[in-house]
Amino acid sequence: MRNTNSFYITTPIYYVNDVPHIGHAYTTVAADVLARYWRLRGHDVFFLTGLDEHGQKVQQAAAKAGIDPQAHCDKLAPQFQELWKRLNISNDAFIRTTDAPHKSVVRRYLQDLFDRQLIYKADYTGWYCTFDERFWTEKDVVGGLCPDCKRPVEQLSEHNYFFKMGQYQDRLIDHIKQHPNFIRPESRRNEVLGFLQTQKLGDLSISRPKSRLSWGIELPFDQDCVTYVWFDALVNYASALEYLPKQPSFDRFWPASVHLVGKDILTTHAVYWSTMLMALNLPLPETIFAHGWWTVDGEKMSKSRGNVVDPNKMIDAFGADAFRYFLLREVPFGYDGDFSYTAMLGRNNSELADDLGNLLSRSLTMIERFANGIIPRSRINPSLGEKAGEVVARVHVHLDRLEFGKALEAIWELVQEANQYIDKTAPWKLAKKPEERAHLDEALLHLAAALKTLGVLLYPFMPSASKEILRQIGLTWEPSVFFPAAALNWDDLPGRTIAKGSSLFPRIEISSDAITLGLKEAASIQKTAPQEKGAPPVSDTSAVPQPVPATATTPAATTAAPAAAAPTPGDPAQITIDEFFKIQLKTAKVISAERVPKSEKLLKLQVSLGTEQRQIVAGIGKKYEPEALVGKMIVIVANLKPAKLMGIESQGMVLAAGDSEVRGLATILEDVEPGTKVK
Ligand code: MSP
Numbered sequence: 001m002r003n004t005n006s007f008y009i010t011t012p013i014y015y016v017n018d019v020p021h022i023g024h025a026y027t028t029v030a031a032d033v034l035a036r037y038w039r040l041r042g043h044d045v046f047f048l049t050g051l052d053e054h055g056q057k058v059q060q061a062a063a064k065a066g067i068d069p070q071a072h073c074d075k076l077a078p079q080f081q082e083l084w085k086r087l088n089i090s091n092d093a094f095i096r097t098t099d100a101p102h103k104s105v106v107r108r109y110l111q112d113l114f115d116r117q118l119i120y121k122a123d124y125t126g127w128y129c130t131f132d133e134r135f136w137t138e139k140d141v142v143g144g145l146c147p148d149c150k151r152p153v154e155q156l157s158e159h160n161y162f163f164k165m166g167q168y169q170d171r172l173i174d175h176i177k178q179h180p181n182f183i184r185p186e187s188r189r190n191e192v193l194g195f196l197q198t199q200k201l202g203d204l205s206i207s208r209p210k211s212r213l214s215w216g217i218e219l220p221f222d223q224d225c226v227t228y229v230w231f232d233a234l235v236n237y238a239s240a241l242e243y244l245p246k247q248p249s250f251d252r253f254w255p256a257s258v259h260l261v262g263k264d265i266l267t268t269h270a271v272y273w274s275t276m277l278m279a280l281n282l283p284l285p286e287t288i289f290a291h292g293w294w295t296v297d298g299e300k301m302s303k304s305r306g307n308v309v310d311p312n313k314m315i316d317a318f319g320a321d322a323f324r325y326f327l328l329r330e331v332p333f334g335y336d337g338d339f340s341y342t343a344m345l346g347r348n349n350s351e352l353a354d355d356l357g358n359l360l361s362r363s364l365t366m367i368e369r370f371a372n373g374i375i376p377r378s379r380i381n382p383s384l385g386e387k388a389g390e391v392v393a394r395v396h397v398h399l400d401r402l403e404f405g406k407a408l409e410a411i412w413e414l415v416q417e418a419n420q421y422i423d424k425t426a427p428w429k430l431a432k433k434p435e436e437r438a439h440l441d442e443a444l445l446h447l448a449a450a451l452k453t454l455g456v457l458l459y460p461f462m463p464s465a466s467k468e469i470l471r472q473i474g475l476t477w478e479p480s481v482f483f484p485a486a487a488l489n490w491d492d493l494p495g496r497t498i499a500k501g502s503s504l505f506p507r508i509e510i511s512s513d514a515i516t517l518g519l520k521e522a523a524s525i526q527k528t529a530p531q532e533k534g535a536p537p538v539s540d541t542s543a544v545p546q547p548v549p550a551t552a553t554t555p556a557a558t559t560a561a562p563a564a565a566a567p568t569p570g571d572p573a574q575i576t577i578d579e580f581f582k583i584q585l586k587t588a589k590v591i592s593a594e595r596v597p598k599s600e601k602l603l604k605l606q607v608s609l610g611t612e613q614r615q616i617v618a619g620i621g622k623k624y625e626p627e628a629l630v631g632k633m634i635v636i637v638a639n640l641k642p643a644k645l646m647g648i649e650s651q652g653m654v655l656a657a658g659d660s661e662v663r664g665l666a667t668i669l670e671d672v673e674p675g676t677k678v679k
Helices: 022-040 056-065 069-086 100-115 165-178 186-198 229-234 236-243 263-279 311-318 320-330 341-371 382-400 404-425 434-458 463-472 512-516 577-581
Strands: 006-015 044-052 093-096 119-129 134-136 154-163 207-209 222-227 258-262 287-291 294-296 337-339 508-510 525-527 585-595 603-608 613-618 633-637 643-645 648-650 653-658 662-665
Touching: 006 022, 022 044, 022 069, 022 258, 022 287, 022 294, 022 311, 022 320, 022 382, 044 069, 044 229, 044 236, 056 069, 069 093, 069 311, 093 236, 100 119, 100 229, 100 236, 154 207, 154 263, 165 186, 165 263, 186 263, 222 229, 229 236, 229 263, 258 263, 263 287, 311 320, 311 341, 320 341, 320 404, 320 463, 337 341, 341 404, 341 434, 341 463, 341 508, 341 585, 341 603, 382 404, 382 434, 404 434, 434 463, 585 613, 613 648, 613 653
Parallel strands: 006 044, 006 258, 044 093, 258 287, 294 337
Antiparallel strands: 119 134, 119 154, 207 222, 508 525, 585 603, 585 633, 603 613, 633 653, 643 648, 653 662
């Protein structure tokens, strides 16, 4: 029996009938997050993934490609292995069911069960579905169609070997009842229990005549048959421990801590595998967790629809970390979810580029400017300790429960809090007053400390970004670092020289055509060059006359074109509602802001409208320091003809209150998406 300090996590082994898609990437990324998390917690982790290479599906795919099945598997296997490398998957081993040692374990198990009369031979007639590779009974089949995949079934009669699965029904029910974490989430547990408590569990046909299917492991007791693909595939979880790295490891790692599977293969795991293990006198896994399925733009993903999401393209466009983040943030684990390129883009640009990326670059810019790039020695403000401590505890709880989305939400609270802290403490103001030096140092250390906590917490989810955050704040990554202690240890920060680097997550601009085309044209994606975010002003003075609108307006026109004077009721200058609707007002999030050189009033803003980024030159520099605006949701006139101010193009106008002087920016109270229409 394995010791409590070990953690064994598996993904399903994927059929090599085609190249990997988002569904495969999903489970594998989730498993990777858990593997990395448990390693951080000091556990002895074994993370297994691999390929299911036998069976009808693979045989058919090989036949279609006109090559021998083994050659077909050898050709496709590297596509999975390379994808896992690109996605930063830290699996300890990779199993292929055509590995000779795996095949011998399957044959040993079969022989053992046969010798103990738990496998018997019988004639069988039934309705066979080639696609699902299984027989159905008369009552299952409606209108000649498979109840599962709705494809036509055919009547077949053959001699067959059966595993006495039915005799374990009561034991399995008891096991599920006594182990609330055995099948998760709970709704899936109830489904399996409901089925086991209302229907009689039959025996399982575990052989296929070679005449019908040759691509499989030959039964040790009958040369004319191969074993059913599931009897071969499920055994991978145990056979890997006998011959793959971290060997000898059966006692060290069995039973598995978590089998991660998609909802469609829960029955094979919870019922077939569990009863097989009972028959083999082996302990059952601790948890089988069934996740939901992705649809794409609301539709089922399929080759025939042409909407299969290729993980490689997502990595090309967004990078591995952003894709990993999206998969686990977008949908609560266990539920079905919908994938869309717009949603991926939105999360990349707002949460990764604007929130996290900006926090890093603003903080480092300030440490560079106000502390010569060295993290100051100061005290840690207790407010950070409190918030970070709370977030770390929540991440801990959520990851223990496989609630990846909630863990990320908690982490983002810390990101937001740190961004708000910058706005609140306004270090650029403190920097102007020598008597505030201590306060300024405290603020800068506070930011470095928040970044360290984030760097550690994000490691399981986004390993490269995590290492980069830590590198930029002058730390070298220790993979053996112990969680949660490391996340809350800030003693190693003061005195470190920061290493400001390129932006962590470039914003991605993509034409809406490319979005509808499903990102097929990778060329149409442009990563925007890293912005200097939140750079403190170089100079506050300007001798140059300001191109402020000639006519003062309410709200104050703060950019290019002068607006009409405000009408009073009955005024001929009144406009109709249709005229008003010609003006497109939209929410926009300020991504970066800097002073226009030699101008006291003008600020150059980069704003995000969700899928689009604009540059706006606004006459609000007397009222606002650029740093104070980053992250704010403002309102802009989005369909104003571009104009140049002091030689800089302005692609819109910011709305602000005030007459000859700007008194305040129009902002939005609620947390709406950038690019939302305002009317
Ligand atoms: N070979 C078997 C598993 C054997 S495990 C001992 C198999 N392979 S598969 O390649 O068809 O599917 C592998 C996994 O991909 C399953 O967990 C399945 O749920 C998952 N997905 C397939 N399409 C999916 C989505 N559209 N969304 C999420 N996951 C999906 O089954």
